[in-house]
Amino acid sequence: MHLRLIVPSDRSTRVLNALVDDARVTSIVLLPGAAHRPAGDVLECDVTREATSDVLSWLKIQGLYDEGSVAVTEVGATPSRNARAAEEAAPGAPDDAVIWDAVVDQAYNETSGSWVYYTFLTLATMIASVAVVTDSSILVVGAMVVGPEFGVVAALAVGLALRRHGLSIRAVVLLLKGFLLAIAVTALAALLARAVGWVDTAAVTAARPLTGFIWRPDRWSAVVAVLAGCAGVLSQTAGRANALVGVFISVTTVPAAGDLALSMALWAPGQIGGAAAQLGINLAGMTIAGVVTLILQRLIWRAYLARRHPPSANPAQFGQEDGCSNRSA
Incomplete structure (x- = not known):
């Protein structure tokens, strides 16, 4: 990871x-006085992924989160002897x-509630409603x-x-608002489609x-x-973002x-409970x-670090804890 x-x-x-002094850090560059907002020295380095939380936790203690700046990016490849040694x-x-x-920062970004999030969720829900009407498994996958x-x-x-708790509340509120808006818009679209004769209740209740x-959820839905x-x-x-697909x-x-949304708009009460479930x-x-x-993950990593400490030249500098910023909602 590049810092x-x-x-x-x-x-x-x-x-x-x-x-x-830390053997897990390499490619260290210092540019004195190069930063203007905030003012200070610019320092760049590459840190092994295993040590990044450790290093960030120590930097937070040094006040860089409040009085300086920290940016973390992933390095695609490091084909050098120094990187392999680190x-x-x-x-x-x-x-x-x-x-x-990074996990916490990404979580807060996900709960920002942008209009793009609401738009994508609404569009996906509308695609899913078309999939229901046409009984199309391809459209179901597309909506997913x-x-x-x-x-x-x-x-x-x-x-x-x-x-x-602040993050949890933000996420719950965003999920509720997002799905309520998506279902409401899709239901209105279904009512409009019924008004022009495109769909009727039979389109939802048919086989x-x-x-x-x-x-029709079952035990496998939970699994x-x-x-x-x-x-x-x-x-x-x-x-590994590729696994998200x-x-x-x-x-x-x-x-x-x-x-x-379709079941409520076209009134198919037999499916409302099942879809909600x-x-x-x-x-x-x-x-x-x-x-x-x-x-x-936290327990396993802590247990591993407790059994094996990295050979740092100055182990007192970086404690063996999984760092986590104090960012609040």
Whole structure:
């Protein structure tokens, strides 16, 4: 991971020496007086993923989060001997390390409630409603992929696992507002479609061999939601975003919302309860699985670090704790 730091001048030497003395840090560059907002020295370095939370936690103690600046980006490739030596000095595997500050920061970003989030969720729900009318499994998959709700569910899991109540409340409120808006807009669109003769109640209540599972949840709905929640959180904490596509097309949140909107608008009471249950089961299953996954990751990593400390030249500088910023809602 690449760190770009703005360090107050009175702490620049201390931070520089600490980074130089740590075998898990390499490619260290200092530009004295180069920063203007905030003012200070610019310091850049590459840190192994396993040590990043450790280093960030120490930098927070030094006041860089409040009086300086910290930016973290992922390095695509480091084909150098120095980088390999730094990696060998760090314990564990990169995928096993969680950069908690990045996880928390991403969670707050996911709960910002942008108009783009509401738009994508509404569009996905409307696509799902068309899938119900046409009994199209392809459109169901499309709606799942377009839906942006998993990021907010993951943020809720982070808030619960790390006991950040403000973050948890933001995530719950955004989920409620997002799905209420998406269902309301989709229901209005369904009423308009009925008014012009495009759909009727029979389109919802007819036999749907390809999409009938949406409003008929069973034990496997909960199993898939739990498995998808575990996979989704792991993909985010391990930096494997490519796995999220599989998570999107595994859960039935958006399709259930689309079915629920249609059932209420065209009045198919026999499906309202089932669609609502499917939506609730998926959201609850993913959240619970995400919380458990995050807690286990913290416990496993702490246990590993307790057995093996990295060979740092100055181990007192960086404590072996998983850092996590004090950002509040």
